[in-house]
Amino acid sequence: MKFFNYLCALLLISHSVLALPTDSRVPGGIAVIDLEGYKQAPSVMFNDQSVLVTRNNGTNDWQAWVGIPLKQALGQASISVNGKPLTFTVNEFNYPEQRLTVKKKHVNPNNNQMERVRAEFKKMNKVYKSHTALSDLQNHSFEGMIWPLRGPQSSAFGLRRFFNDQERNPHSGVDIAAPTGTPITAPATGKVVLTGDFYFNGKSVFIDHGQGLISMLCHMSEISVSEGDIIQAGDQIGLVGATGRVTGPHLHWTVSLNNARVKPNLLLKSTEPQQPDK
Numbered sequence: 001m002k003f004f005n006y007l008c009a010l011l012l013i014s015h016s017v018l019a020l021p022t023d024s025r026v027p028g029g030i031a032v033i034d035l036e037g038y039k040q041a042p043s044v045m046f047n048d049q050s051v052l053v054t055r056n057n058g059t060n061d062w063q064a065w066v067g068i069p070l071k072q073a074l075g076q077a078s079i080s081v082n083g084k085p086l087t088f089t090v091n092e093f094n095y096p097e098q099r100l101t102v103k104k105k106h107v108n109p110n111n112n113q114m115e116r117v118r119a120e121f122k123k124m125n126k127v128y129k130s131h132t133a134l135s136d137l138q139n140h141s142f143e144g145m146i147w148p149l150r151g152p153q154s155s156a157f158g159l160r161r162f163f164n165d166q167e168r169n170p171h172s173g174v175d176i177a178a179p180t181g182t183p184i185t186a187p188a189t190g191k192v193v194l195t196g197d198f199y200f201n202g203k204s205v206f207i208d209h210g211q212g213l214i215s216m217l218c219h220m221s222e223i224s225v226s227e228g229d230i231i232q233a234g235d236q237i238g239l240v241g242a243t244g245r246v247t248g249p250h251l252h253w254t255v256s257l258n259n260a261r262v263k264p265n266l267l268l269k270s271t272e273p274q275q276p277d278k
Contacts, residue, residue, distance in 0.1 A: 020144045021065060022266040026093035027074075028158045028170075030257060030266050031066040033088060035081060038062055045080040049258040050131040052211040067212075067257030070158060070170045095158035095170065113199060120198045124206070124216075127194050128259045131212040144269035145187040146233055148217055149240065149251045151178045157263045172261035173216070173254035180221050180249040182240040185233075187215055187253070187264075192229040192237075201252070202243025207231065213267075216254040219246050 023032040034056060035042055044051035044064045052065040066079060066088075074092050078085045109117055155175035186207060193214075194206035204218035205225060221241025225231060242249040255264040 020267060020269075024263070024266055025068065025088060026091050027068055027072045028070045028093070028095075028261065028263050029068050030262050031064075031068060031077075031088050031090075033064045033066060033079065033086065035062040035064055038082075042082045043080075046077075046258055047260075049129065049260075050212060051079065051258045052213060054211075065257060067260030067262045069260040070172065072260075093158075095160055096156075098155060098159040098171065109199070117199050120196070120200075123194060123196070124198075125259075127206050127208070128214055128256050130193070130208065130214070131258075132208060132210045145215075145255075145264065145267045146185070146269060147176070148184050148187045148215075148237075148253055149176045149178055149182065151176045151182075153177075154250055157265070173252050174264055175250045175252050177248070177250045178240045180239070180241055183236050184217060184220065184238045184240060184251055186231045186235045186237050187217075187255075188233045190215070190231060192225045192227055192231060195223050195225065195227055198244060200245045202246065203238070203241060204244075205237050207237075212256075212258045214256040216252075216256070218252045218254075219244050219250060221249075 021030045021032060023030065025031045035044070035053070038061070041053045041062055044053050046066050047069070053062055054065065056063045064079060064081070068077075068090060072090050074090050076087050077090050078087045080086075153174055154177040155171055157171060157174050159171040188207075188209050190207040190209040192205060193208045195204065197203045198218070201216070201218035203220040203223050204216060205220070205223055207215040207217075209215065217237065219241055220238040220243065222239040223237070224239070225237045231237065240249050240251055253264055255262055255267060
């Protein structure tokens with residue numbers, strides 16, 4: 001019964017009355033592309049990755065939710081729909097800079113540490129590249145994600161990051177500041193597919209929400225779920241901490257769609273505030 005409930009929950013991916021996700025055709029955004037004239041869900045690919053396909057709300061047509069990588073080239077991009085190309089435009093968006101000072105070992109790991117990092121990246125990339133195949137989506141609705149932690153945002157999505165004045169990859173999630181031990185909850189229904197204590201990310205939980213939509217929540221002090229657990233939106237998954245590469249206790253939340261890190265706000269319920277009630 002629990003596994004059946006998980007499958008039903010994964011079938012929730014559909015365009016809802018909240019018009020989610022927000023169409024934002026920029027690096028780090030989501031292109032919501034209408035696909036007309038297909039009786040069955042077409043196969044959609046982008047950058048050699050399977051793309052989430054769902055019913056367009058109130059119609060018999062389909063939509064593709066295309067995650068756009070932060071390093072995607074600007075201008076024309078192309079998805080493949082049942083093998084046929086369909087183009088869209090990726091527009092420019094200038095993300096601000098952020099400069100942080102961290103322990104030297106987290107900027108330039110030594111050879112032994114790099115072996116660990118490469119092994120961990122291999123595990124994480126396997127999750128990000130996964131795509132849970134689903135069918136019969138038209139009878140379910142996606143109501144949006146909720147904040148896994150409500151508090152002040154200490155680092156926004158997409159920041160160009162400099163650690164000890166050395167430029168690194170853009171910030172691929174949002175950071176929410178909170179005291180160590182603050183409960184963290186699941187942003188949406190899904191299955192816990194990976195947990196661990198990683199070199200850069202510290203204690204982390206990966207949740208598969210279906211069709212290549214993945215959440216990673218990290219830097220925890222404690223993890224309270226296990227791989228294979230089926231969880232609902234709002235279930236506690238761990239506690240805020242300062243593990244991994246951090247400057248203080250906070251939660252880092254990454255959302256990935258077809259192996260592209262996208263701005264989590266684009267999938268949030270419009271009624272879900274980031275700040276807690278006063």
